[in-house]
Amino acid sequence: MHRDDPSDAAAASPFQPLPAELDFPSMERRILDFWAEHQTFERLRAKNAAGPRWSFIDGPITANNPMGVHHAWGRTYKDVYQRYRAMRGYHQRYQNGFDCQGLWLEVEVEKELGFESKRDIEDFGLEAFADACRERVDTYAAVQTAQSVRLGQWMDWDDSYYTHADGNIEHIWQFLRRCHQRGWIEAAQRAMPWCARCGTALSQHELIDTYEEITHDALYVRLPIHGRPNAWLLIWTTTPWTLAANVAAAVDPDLTYAEVEVDGQRYVLAEATVSEALGNDARIVGRVQGADMLGWTYEGPFDHLPGAAGVEHRVIPWDDVGADEGTGIVHIAPGAGEEDFRLGQELGLPVLVPIDENGVYVDGYDWLSGRDAREVAADVIADLERRGLLLRAHRYEHRYPHCWRCQEELVFRVDDEWFIRADEIRQPMLDAAAAVRWTPDYAGARMADWLRNMGDWNISRRRYWGLPLPFYPCQACGHLTVIGSKRHLEERAVSGLEQLRELHRPWIDQVVIRCEGCEAPVRRVEAVGDAWLDAGIVPFSTLGYLEGSQEFHRWYPADFITEMREQIRLWFYSMLFMSVTLENRAPYRSVFVYEKLNDETGRAMHKSWGNAIDFGEAAERMGADVMRWLYAGQNPLYNINFGYGPATDVKRRMLTLWNVYSFFVTYARLDGFDPTAPRIPVEQRADLDRWALSRLQGLIDTMTEAMEESLVHRGVRAAHRFIEDLSNWYVRRGRRRYWKSSADADKQAAYQTLHELLTTLVRLLAPVMPFWTEDIYQNLVRGADPNAPASVHLTDWPTADNSLRDEELEASMDIARVVVAAGHQARNEAGLKLRQPLRSAYVSGIEPEEIERLCSFKAHICDELNVKDMLNVKEAGFTSDIDFFETRAKLNFRRVGPRLGRLSRLVAAELAKNTEQHERIWSQFMNDREYKYVLHLDWEKVELEFDDFVFEAVPRSREYAVASRDRVTVAVRTEIDDALRREGLAREIIHATQNLRRSAGLDVSDRIRLWIDGGSALTSTLADHGAEIIDEVLAVSLNDGSPPSQAAETAPTLDGEPVRIRLVRA
């Protein structure tokens, strides 16, 4: 340590000292204030206003609850890429979006108001309900905005779009009108998965992931076969309520059915199911093929009720009947089952729909009427039993779908629904999707698969707070009028316009229009639209498409969008559908898809499982930058495991950078380093500097490429490696350059280089870690140069300077580090403490040119390994008889393989047999590179040249500690003579004294008076190394007079010598 009195320099330094600890949350709050105060975001937008455009569309977040940490993942991607584009000068929209209507909202508002059914909503009043929905949107849009700001996301928050806005609705109307003009809109009866609580059908994409294991009552029911006394069809069902809708019984024509007699009654069922259904005692008295049963008729289970009367129940064929469970005879209720309905359509079966939209039996079903279908199982069982139709009932566990919003069990129900026919647009959508760049690319395949399989789009929901479908079917002429805009509505309206507050129920329902077919007055259908219409229209509605705005053509299609993978079949799909319909092309050029967020053990997060992490709490505990780094570093192919454990990991890595930063600031202050001083030309700087700057250029390229390809995690990983190198090699190797007392050019070069490395690094990391990089930038750049851009986010993205690239230097440094690692290993294995200097280290196994280049790092290697000299084997005069390693020759398969083919194995084996020759082969090549080694096999000879070999050294130690890694072998001479021993002792003393200084609470730059006593070894050590010790520990005197009684003291045993060290501040 050599330090001059630093106090004046530090006081004048432009760099502020660092706090003791890196505290992300408090630093981030400070930076948020800073940005607000300086209007940094506004200045960024102004700066780029004339730049090229980069168009991004924000997928709307449902403004329904506070945002979760999974939203924060996606928002981090959005912010990272927008910030990167901003640093490259792109003009952007920065428009955030909220999803504001649909079933999501309604269900939450219902919960809030304590409602249990649609009737509660009707009683409450649609107007009041709409107001409540609106209010919830306002509340949570504000909450989510504040949270996003906290995350560091930069958006034009005052310009957010809302999908419940009239403008958004009008654009959807326009889309629907275009669909209608092409003949794609139709109302049709379909069996739909139905939520009785929500009172509406669900579409196919809402059914996914909703199956849960559940126990139901399963029934064996016997039904009398017409014309065959005492003969019964035995059917099995797990949904007793659907028996009232039975119209047929399906059998597999290829299956063999058994007639079984029990208690004088004959049952027909599939032979394979007999013992399961009737027990092992059942006696088979006859057999019949399924095909022969077709045309039988039977009496239905509820034929006596008016609602089910008058239906002829037949036995019908169906290939999908299985004998795995049940009886091989399937109860068919086309009005209450999806497959049943399809089968019924094919065969022209009647459709009985016994329940209304709330799941309640309609009139005509006697005691069932008015009762909830989900609650009648026990009574149906009792009723059947009383009427002698029940054979037995049992509990049955199976997977059954639930409503994804309210968790109620779903039923299937036939109803009139509105659809957009998909067949005509399928191919154009496939074509449009094929032109999109999907990242990762499997997402494109997924979309194509979805499109090939998509059914007609069910767009109607029997709800309230949603897009009002602009469908006006005319009772008089049958024409369907589809309104395409508010103006269109005004043109056709005959009444109700005056009360039209907004395009929502109940107001819109009051507007009556003239039919476009016959001018008769027509009312709107009551249904509202699928919420994916709301989100899908956003590329148009937010750009004034309907008004023919210029903005639309400037920003459409989007350059980039990103959301979770599930959005392929949701938002990406609905946008694509609408955009292909309106403009015949995809609304986005590239799409980035990421996976799911789980807790840190890999389990899904659920509030009820107690493993969900609140965003606000996470931001305050780990910090937004740490979260962002964690998200950005994730490989998007895999689910992310998010939690405080992984965050601690990230923070530890950040600490590495913090240490480098802190090191720089500490010494730059002491030395009064001025970053605005003239730069020392790079070619005049130390190899270490040139190496680090070269590495930096590589990092710039890697980061840039990662950002351009939307694979930021690659950049994050490269940055991580760079930070490791910066700390564990550049600073570790270079730290003495900052300590020396003279202010020479090398010291200046060291400061300049580290300053450049840090300030460039923070620009590269600014998109990922906007807060901390700003903090560092303000201190390292703005503090010293008021003319620099006011924020790191107002600087330009770094570009690599190829003149600073030196790949040879990087390669050599890599080898030097391998040599150091091998040397450490050798010393360690021999039990030689690093503090003990040794005479020499020998390096072998690498090419002569590499050795040569390595010699320029000799000082680093010697210092790291604490040896006096590093020699390569050749210059040390060793030849083939050296005794600490031997050379092995192996085949270079990469070269030899293609040439020799099958023979290469034999050659390799032959070579391995004669290891004693390897040394000779090596020296032949060393003497003459053109030498050809000829290997004689039994039947032919093979000629091998230098490049056909790989040479490596194998340790064979004696007086040397030897270790090999990669192809490098390092041997350290283990002999310790007296001079080395004294030097080792001196270093022990320095180390002990430094520890004593620290424990005595001295400052790094304090001077001391020092006293050391001990035996004769110590005396001779002080004679040889006293000056060095004085120098290192900043002593002004050694053993001068007697120490005061308050002197700090330590008395260790060093290298077997008892030593006493005392010191006081000078």
Place this chain on the structure above:
RNA sequence: GGGCUCUUAGCUCAGUCGGUUAGAGCGCGCCUCUGAUAAGGGCGAGGUCCGUGGUUCGAAUCCACGAGGGCCCA
């Protein structure tokens, strides 16, 4: 039943153009270094690269089949 995808150390994951000794981080144990360091370095334990077959001089890597997980469709 069909499609997409994944499977590498106890955990989380790298592994480029196929090249013969498969790596990192975390965790664990031992050692070590340290006046930037809640750090760093070394060693150790820990691998059927999911399995089988094929292509190839050579397979974690390419192909086929199979198993298991995830997702999607039916």
